[in-house]
Amino acid sequence: MRLTAAEERMLDGGDGPAKQKAMSGLVQLGRAFDAPRMVEIGYAHIHAGMALYLHDVELMEDLATMGARMAVPSSVNIANADTVNWRATGAPESLARLQQRAAGAQHQMGAACTFTCTPYWAGHWPTWNTHMTSIESTVTIFCNSVLGARSNRDGFFAVYAGITGRYPLFGYHLDENRRGTHLVRVDTPLRSVTDYSALGFHVGRIVGEGVPVFEGFTERPSLDALDALGAALATSGGVALFIVPGVTPPYATTAQAFAGGRVPEQAVDAKRADLDAVYDYFCTRDDGVFDIVHVGCPHASFEEMKDYARLIDGKRVADGMEFWITTSRAVRRMAEEAGIIRTLEASGAKVISDTCPISCHFARTVSPDPKLGVVPPPLRSIVVDSAKQAKYVRDMIRCDTLLTGTAEAIETAMTGRFVRNGRAA
Amino acid sequence: MKPPITGRAIVEGQASGPALFASEAISFLGDVDINTGQVVGDLPSVHGMSVKGTVLVFPYSRGSAGAWRFLYQLFKHGNHPVAIVTRDPPDPSVVQGAILAGIPIVSDIPDAAWGNMQNGQMLSVDGTAGQVTPQDDAPISSPPQPEDQR
Numbered sequence: 001m002r003l004t005a006a007e008e009r010m011l012d013g014g015d016g017p018a019k020q021k022a023m024s025g026l027v028q029l030g031r032a033f034d035a036p037r038m039v040e041i042g043y044a045h046i047h048a049g050m051a052l053y054l055h056d057v058e059l060m061e062d063l064a065t066m067g068a069r070m071a072v073p074s075s076v077n078i079a080n081a082d083t084v085n086w087r088a089t090g091a092p093e094s095l096a097r098l099q100q101r102a103a104g105a106q107h108q109m110g111a112a113c114t115f116t117c118t119p120y121w122a123g124h125w126p127t128w129n130t131h132m133t134s135i136e137s138t139v140t141i142f143c144n145s146v147l148g149a150r151s152n153r154d155g156f157f158a159v160y161a162g163i164t165g166r167y168p169l170f171g172y173h174l175d176e177n178r179r180g181t182h183l184v185r186v187d188t189p190l191r192s193v194t195d196y197s198a199l200g201f202h203v204g205r206i207v208g209e210g211v212p213v214f215e216g217f218t219e220r221p222s223l224d225a226l227d228a229l230g231a232a233l234a235t236s237g238g239v240a241l242f243i244v245p246g247v248t249p250p251y252a253t254t255a256q257a258f259a260g261g262r263v264p265e266q267a268v269d270a271k272r273a274d275l276d277a278v279y280d281y282f283c284t285r286d287d288g289v290f291d292i293v294h295v296g297c298p299h300a301s302f303e304e305m306k307d308y309a310r311l312i313d314g315k316r317v318a319d320g321m322e323f324w325i326t327t328s329r330a331v332r333r334m335a336e337e338a339g340i341i342r343t344l345e346a347s348g349a350k351v352i353s354d355t356c357p358i359s360c361h362f363a364r365t366v367s368p369d370p371k372l373g374v375v376p377p378p379l380r381s382i383v384v385d386s387a388k389q390a391k392y393v394r395d396m397i398r399c400d401t402l403l404t405g406t407a408e409a410i411e412t413a414m415t416g417r418f419v420r421n422g423r424a425a
Numbered sequence: 426m427k428p429p430i431t432g433r434a435i436v437e438g439q440a441s442g443p444a445l446f447a448s449e450a451i452s453f454l455g456d457v458d459i460n461t462g463q464v465v466g467d468l469p470s471v472h473g474m475s476v477k478g479t480v481l482v483f484p485y486s487r488g489s490a491g492a493w494r495f496l497y498q499l500f501k502h503g504n505h506p507v508a509i510v511t512r513d514p515p516d517p518s519v520v521q522g523a524i525l526a527g528i529p530i531v532s533d534i535p536d537a538a539w540g541n542m543q544n545g546q547m548l549s550v551d552g553t554a555g556q557v558t559p560q561d562d563a564p565i566s567s568p569p570q571p572e573d574q575r
Contacts (some may be wrong), residue, residue: 025521025524025525028436028437028520028524029517029520029521029524031434032434032435032436032514032517032520032530033514033517033520050494053494053498053501054498054501054502055501056494056497056498059525135490136490137490140490152517153490153516153517153518154490154517154518154521155490155491155492155493155494155517155518155521155522156493156494156497156521156522156525157493157517157521157524171517234490238489238516366459366498367459367460367502395455396454396455
């Protein structure tokens, strides 16, 4: 791998032990994937330090102590606890305190403590051709597909990239990998953001790690719809980039999205029955028994917070029902100032930031440090409006799910009876 | 000692252990229990076996951006494989987890050698040189190579 003088100095320890450790890891990663050189990045979405995992917070503290500082604008991914309002989720104080320690390390390193999987709603908005890195697959696919930035699906090394301002040149940083591999023909009107989530889950299962190119939307998808589509594609498949011609930079037409303009003759079909099949797949428990209704995966935007308030429309959450709305602390603050949080909370909803059900209930499958005293909650089933949340609730916290549209999920919370997708009043 | 099998150096370092050979793709997110090291996923060839202390051999990794975390957690719980050998290069996230945990990886093992690997066979893995060396007389073979490629 060819390194610049500045990169060689980092590798040799001339810029301190943190940059040396980070550059050494990045060089190994680059060699493994035949990267010819590093690129300068403009943005990093990094690890939160997950309090539930053994010695995970120390990973961030150690780097901060070694003198690591973020060389580029950086945001921080979702955490294992609402670091302000942890009691609302049933988390013990010990867990919240440990998560707060991670925030201390982030502050020391100069990363913005966004604690969200949707940092773009908090102002981190990389632009066309910005090389970047992200530990969160939802951020990777949104930034690649909606903003035209260049990101791989990274893990912990997003932190190393942030510290050095460098990333090895491979994968979705290269033009040749940013071309369509599958044509998808959408053959049904999409009625809700959750329909985009179901569409993404359906298509991700078929295209795997490919790059799907979408045709047939009857209108330009909203930013929230594009967010939901990407999150689901990145969950059922390993998709890092999707292309909607006219939306995804720089592709104006379907032909441009495929190398040499060669549009595949065979298309992946997405019909109403395919979306219905995704809803059915995630309704794993049909006896109407559930403990939490959850919306806000990925973390809700300000627009979605407004939607929730409109859909609640002065009603009250049914007795004995938990209704969770998850969002970032930045959006929460804006919604607070707009009077939206007051409206939501007046219904009995819990507005939770920094975390979400799949992040704060991992205790079921991860072995947290016994000293934390984390007890897995006795959950039977969770009602969700996101295929991503559904998949990880089912597979990682091993809990049943009921997937439905946002309006239906809110009606479920207000009536206490599960409302299937498409049946909202 | 048998001659080394030459593959591709992915993560540097050296380690030896008995081979645990999975014929299916592995996802570190969900297929292996970090508390016990046991394979709990739907992998008939190795289901119920422990990856702890083994040279874990599998064809390729199934994608998840969270794979690094579970490999690192296996290491923190002391239940990690000492080395990994794959047919195809593993996902970037697996590579990142292995670098964090100090687990050497060699990939791109030639097909002829792949077919002969067996459970329990002692393997030495050199992730810096990109070589896997069988430590006993178990039937593992390296394809003949012209001198100039050695």
